[in-house]
Amino acid sequence: MVQHVVVIGAGIVGAACAIELLRDGHRVTILEPGEPGGEQAASYGNGTLLNPSSVIPMSSPGIWRKVPGWLADPLGPLAIRWRYLPRLLPWLTRFLNAGATEAKVAATARALRPLLLEAPERHRRLADEAGVGHLITRQGVLFVFLDRADFESEGMAWRIRRETGVQWLELSADELRQREPSLDRRYTFGVLVEENGQCHDPGAYVAALVRHAQSLGADVRQAKAVGFRIEDRRLRAVLTASDGEIAADKAVIAAGAWSKQLAAAAGDRVPLETERGYHAVIADPGIAPRYPVMPSDGKMGCVMTPQGLRLAGQVELAGLDAAPNWRRAVVLRDFARSVYPGLPHDLAAEQVKFWMGHRPSIADGLPCIGPASRSPDIVHAFGHGHVGLTAGATTARLVAELISGRPPTIEPAPYSAQRF
Ligand SMILES: Cc1cc2nc3c(=O)[nH]c(=O)nc-3n(C[C@H](O)[C@H](O)[C@H](O)COP(=O)(O)OP(=O)(O)OC[C@H]3O[C@@H](n4cnc5c(N)ncnc54)[C@H](O)[C@@H]3O)c2cc1C
DSSP, rough: OOEEEEEESHHHHHHHHHHHHTTTTOOOEOOOOOOOOOOSSSEEEOEEEEOTOOOSSOOOTTGGGHHHHHHHHHTTTEOGGGGHHHHHHHHHHHHHHSSHHHHHHHHHHHHHHHHTTTTTHHHHHHHHTOOOOEEEEEOOOEESSHHHHHHHHHHHHHHHHTTOOOOOOEHHHHHHHHHOOOOOTTEEEEETTTTTTESHHHHHHHHHHHHHEEEEEEOOEOOEEEEEEEEEEEEEEEEEEESOOOSSSSSEEEGGGGGGGHHHHHOOOOEEEEEEEEEEESSSSSSSOOOOOEETTTTTEEEETTEEEEEEEEEEEOOOTSSOHHHHHHHHHHHHHHEEEEEEESSSGGGGGEEEEEEETTSOOOOOEEOSSOOOOOOEEOOOOOGGGHHHHHHHHHHHHHHHHHOSSSGGGGGGGGGG
């Protein structure tokens, strides 16, 4: 049955949902207050990686011991702003608990893997349809370490990855040098995960998906959703800030880090926070790395994009409204010099662009996908944290299956918003 579905948010999740819903024959309206794929969205400035191997959540056993350091060092790879701590505490407690044992981390990894598994192929198909297939590649991703002992210090994470089916090639110092000559010599051990891929320009990709959705009949409205009109558990309309009510049979909440209030309006209180992240892009870097690189001592992704070398990473727990701390992006830029000695020493200010964005992160490391408590006509599709670009394509397929009443490709139970 053809239904009118209102998709709230045009980041990667909303854009991909719109296409999958149109494919199933539904009428689609997309609500987005900013530009689809624009700088406001996490989907614009992320690390560009499509990594089925990214199954390990941020929280791990013993991580609570690091909390004082996160509060003390505003420029460390993970930082908490003091002023935000009281509001953060309930989420932080759940977050620390979610990774308290190896068994918990392994359970999260097993639940995440199906959402990530076929990501590069699924994105390639979506991108091909939208005429931007060249943006998606599957060349593998290099994880580089100071030595084998450095790699083994992350033993639990790699053990769990292997248990979920991730395979890799181990590279000696010589092999690493041959694969990636631009790397600094201090890295003497590498792991190449060949199943991983890259979306070279995620902002352009999302914009192209939304244009494609429009060409298939979607109505794109520059509007912000603020709630729902629900009668007898049936959705009647999505309420907007500027355009009044939009009559709807179904709605998808895909507003990324801004989804919490909409989820509450749909009857679900979810522990959603923003893990703010940063990037620095160096235009004309004078080097041409062959692989995306994850340096063990940098906690960041180093990737080539059409705009230049992008260094993406950092986690800052400071809420949706605090001003960016651009010194964090400077840290990323400066660390890049120690990864790639061939980078110019005196970069002109106009050669470097900084960005800050909001990862939508649920405390237990899994997204919310599935029907809402107040009405099954409203479907949650948010909270993908560090892996939303990768997981966006399979999330969209699952959302379309739930709305169209078809058997789901993957088991949706682990992502239920009612699990809290
Ligand atoms: C530094 C960094 C590096 C990352 N690296 C990677 C990576 O390499 N690989 C990976 O898979 N993931 C990565 N991520 C995570 C990934 O970017 C996110 O998980 C993903 O982009 C989330 O997509 P989304 O569509 O849910 O949200 P967003 O992209 O944030 O989009 C949400 C959209 O909803 C709109 N919106 C907000 N409120 C409303 C409203 N009320 N009504 C209508 N619309 C609304 C917003 O304007 C926005 O456009 C990274 C994130 C960061 C910050």
